[in-house]
Amino acid sequence: MARARSEEKLAIEGGRPVRRTFLPYGHQSIDEEDIQAVVRVLQSDWITTGPKVVEFEEAFTGRVDAKHAVAFSSGTAALHGAAYAAGLQPGDEAITTPMTFCATANCILYQGATPVFADVTADTLNINPEDVASRITEKTKAIIPVDYAGHPADLDPIRELAEERNLIVIEDACHALGAGYKGKQVGGICDMTVFSFHPVKHITTGEGGMVTTDDADMAARLRLFRNHGIEGDARQRQAKGQWYYEMVDLGYNYRLTDIGCALGQSQLKKLDQNLSRRREIAACYNAALKDIHGIILPTVKKEALPAWHLYPIRFDQSSFRAGRTEIFAALRAENIGVNVHYIPVHTHPFYQKRFGYHGNEYPVAQAAYETLISLPMFHGMTDQDAENVIDATEKVFGHYA
């Protein structure tokens, strides 16, 4: 039998690292079919705002079970579009989670509205509907839950609250393309759902994003917003031989190119296989790591089918001789590209300065943050990569136990 991993010398103390090359926490997979799809667009007449945008949007609606999909130049632009389409404006408030990437809260500020944070639950680290309820005021216009790590937020209680108080729910599903909630696809559940196609996400367009909705008016507002606030599109005008257009509201250039959409369309065909690979890796981690005393693995609730964008573990501080800083550095020295998701948004200097947060307002998120470590999780990982992650985790946590 192999020597127990925990007896080996840590790489950070001069021992041999578990792997020779660095394994990132996330990475895209691009195959020959993807490359050819992009090349064909480069050789065609339309490299932006052409036929590929519509084709990608239509394929996307089919995949997530929504009536409309509107492509954006990034997930952040898509969030901004959704905040606009929800009617957020100065004087309004929107409630979101501190356990997210800062773009989720920033999109509220882009519209001149005020972000209000609600704490998360200790199990999934998703926004706590009871805390959301306690923070609703006359000014609240929207709730923006995040499907943290790819595990859908507690969507039904959130939607019930929204219905009672006439609020719009924008689901930030940038982690959750392909996730399920009570048998439904994420993307067709809330008023609007936002996705990202950044390279670490489930499919990529380089930079890119999408908003899905069943509401035709919201879809129209989203299309207006991504194109300078101009009605109709240039391709329609060209086809009809027209020059006249009207700018009816202040919008942006948030269009996704045909180059990106062709890549997205090709990538979307691989979503199911990407998801099953991520689920396989999660199952492998779950089985191997559940017996390490003091490690807290991600919770999966029975109503949820997670998409596993991340695999965040936590640990019980009292079970180890080292804190997150040392454990993190030790795992990195083993060439395992661990990361931390997330620094609670309200603790960033900008938010502290603007809103006077001290960093102890959301105790559950804050306590979770202290020990969070994301293990590598992406669909291109080999079995050997996953084994390396498990070996390094056993080695490092075993050493500090």
Ligand SMILES: *Cc1c(COP(=O)(O)O)cnc(C)c1O
């Ligand atoms: C990736 C991400 C975004 C931003 O998406 P970009 O495409 O990088 O702009 C927003 N929210 C969450 C939760 C994300 O993970």
